[in-house]
Amino acid sequence: MSRPSLRAIPAVEKVLQALGETELARPVVVSVVRRELAALRTAKTIPPIEKVLGQIRDALGALRSSRIQPVINGTGIIIHTNLGRAPFGRDVVATLSAIASCYNNLEYDLQSGGRGSRATYLEHNLALLCGAEAATVVNNCAAALVLILRHFTSGNRKEVIISRGELIQIGGGFRIPEILEASGAKLREIGTTNQTSLRDYEKAAGPSTAMILRVHRSNFFMDGFVESPGPEEIALLARRKKLPFVEDLGSGAIVATEKLAGIEHEPTPAEVLRRGIDLVCFSGDKLLGGPQAGLIAGKAKWVATLKREPFFRALRCDKLILAALQTTVDLYLSGAVLTEERAATVPTIDMLRAGEQELRIRAEKIVSALADAPFAASLGRGKGQIGGGTLPRSVLPSVTVDLQPANIHLKDFAARLRQSAPPLIGYVANGRFKLDLRTIFPHQDAAVIRIVREAAADGPRLQHSGK
Numbered sequence: 250m251s252r253p254s255l256r257a258i259p260a261v262e263k264v265l266q267a268l269g270e271t272e273l274a275r276p277v278v279v280s281v282v283r284r285e286l287a288a289l290r291t292a293k294t295i296p297p298i299e300k301v302l303g304q305i306r307d308a309l310g311a312l313r314s315s316r317i318q319p320v321i322n323g324t325g326i327i328i329h330t331n332l333g334r335a336p337f338g339r340d341v342v343a344t345l346s347a348i349a350s351c352y353n354n355l356e357y358d359l360q361s362g363g364r365g366s367r368a369t370y371l372e373h374n375l376a377l378l379c380g381a382e383a384a385t386v387v388n389n390c391a392a393a394l395v396l397i398l399r400h401f402t403s404g405n406r407k408e409v410i411i412s413r414g415e416l417i418q419i420g421g422g423f424r425i426p427e428i429l430e431a432s433g434a435k436l437r438e439i440g441t442t443n444q445t446s447l448r449d450y451e452k453a454a455g456p457s458t459a460m461i462l463r464v465h466r467s468n469f470f471m472d473g474f475v476e477s478p479g480p481e482e483i484a485l486l487a488r489r490k491k492l493p494f495v496e497d498l499g500s501g502a503i504v505a506t507e508k509l510a511g512i513e514h515e516p517t518p519a520e521v522l523r524r525g526i527d528l529v530c531f532s533g534d535k536l537l538g539g540p541q542a543g544l545i546a547g548k549a550k551w552v553a554t555l556k557r558e559p560f561f562r563a564l565r566c567d568k569l570i571l572a573a574l575q576t577t578v579d580l581y582l583s584g585a586v587l588t589e590e591r592a593a594t595v596p597t598i599d600m601l602r603a604g605e606q607e608l609r610i611r612a613e614k615i616v617s618a619l620a621d622a623p624f625a626a627s628l629g630r631g632k633g634q635i636g637g638g639t640l641p642r643s644v645l646p647s648v649t650v651d652l653q654p655a656n657i658h659l660k661d662f663a664a665r666l667r668q669s670a671p672p673l674i675g676y677v678a679n680g681r682f683k684l685d686l687r688t689i690f691p692h693q694d695a696a697v698i699r700i701v702r703e704a705a706a707d708g709p710r711l712q713h714s715g716k
């Protein structure tokens with residue numbers, strides 16, 4: 250079989266000229282063009298130049314859309330890991346902007362004029378918020394757990410006792426047994442998936458035991474013939490055997506979720522510490538609604554030894570994370586999270602609290618603003634989820650704007666909305682494209698109307714691609 254002449258492949262310079270302005274830096278465009286043209290060398294036939302340009306534009310478009318950018322979340326999933334988990338409120342954004350643009354006293358003691366330690370204020374207040382003797386912060390909850398495991402299994406004792414009912418997987422790639430292994434710990438699994446007794450813990454605790462680990466089943470639940478001892482009982486055993494007792498709590502709600510939104514109760518760090526846990530770790534960007542971070546709270550002597558670990562240095566947070574977390578923690582301590590004007594505080598908590606009535610009023614406004622659009626828009630019901638692998642049993646009854654565009658497949662309509670500026674993300678259910686108002690900020694309502702109108706006005710250009 251004969252190859253087409255390579256001379257049929259257009260020159261890079263010619264393609265660049267034909268592409269014109271692309272919003273991407275020139276070296277980036279050149280690299281994409283070269284890659285696409287190189288792929289033609291092995292093609293059976295060289296397509297016409299217009300087709301080649303089309304493919305290159307698609308490749309550039311795909312690259313451009315992968316830049317981190319704001320999107321409107323109409324999924325109703327509050328802690329959406331794919332959409333960046335917790336958005337920040339006005340106070341946190343103001344702190345970030347102030348700290349980012351100047352020097353600051355990150356490691357400078359303003360009293361003595363000498364070197365200071367990082368995060369002193371944050372650690373003090375975080376401990377207070379968790380009802381703990383001490384607290385500290387690393388990059389994320391996974392890192393916190395690895396730090397803890399490495400520290401307690403660094404000596405001769407390598408075994409970590411954990412119930413088989415807690416050997417869980419969180420999201421993509423976080424599996425407790427693998428985290429243990431990667432930390433150099435030896436897994437000592439006890440009990441069965443649904444039944445673990447105090448006796449199982451007692452039998453397993455021996456000369457090779459380094460610590461006892463409890464992992465909160467944050468993203469699923471078990472029902473039926475299920476039994477495991479409470480932390481108080483395990484804590485007594487741990488004390489008797491002089492073993493550290495640690496809980497990976499995952500979500501880390503600070504306020505009572507059942508009072509906030511009538512959903513199930515999520516254990517708080519303060520509560521598990523009161524029940525006898527020595528050290529607890531949880532995420533900064535799940536139910537706390539702060540930046541990505543791994544928070545560790547508990548016994549002062551353990552927190553201090555963790556901070557002395559050389560590995561702690563590799564996991565430390567940067568100034569922006571510390572600043573955002575500091576403001577978030579203070580918003581909780583001052584009570585502002587539940588009392589103040591909402592836009593200023595913690596959006597995650599606001600979205601949990603938002604009542605159906607206020608969502609309906611906004612949805613009605615959007616629907617009536619779309620009354621003359623060439624498709625049906627109506628009010629619908631949604632089942633908002635908390636997301637982020639938290640509170641799996643809870644759904645928040647919510648209000649949606651339901652769209653039924655004519656002459657365009659729903660999948661293509663959704664794709665078009667994802668390509669708008671800013672991208673608008675919703676979901677398809679019952680033959681409609683749905684936008685859940687719970688996770689859309691009120692200040693975004695006008696943009697939603699504009700984007701949906703524009704997408705509909707585009708006409709039935711994109712037919713269902715079957716992809």
Ligand SMILES: *Cc1c(COP(=O)(O)O)cnc(C)c1O
Nearest residue numbers: 389390391419467498499500532
């Ligand atoms: C989410 C979760 C983690 C991981 O937290 P990151 O902050 O995303 O690293 C660990 N353990 C549990 C129980 C979780 O729910």
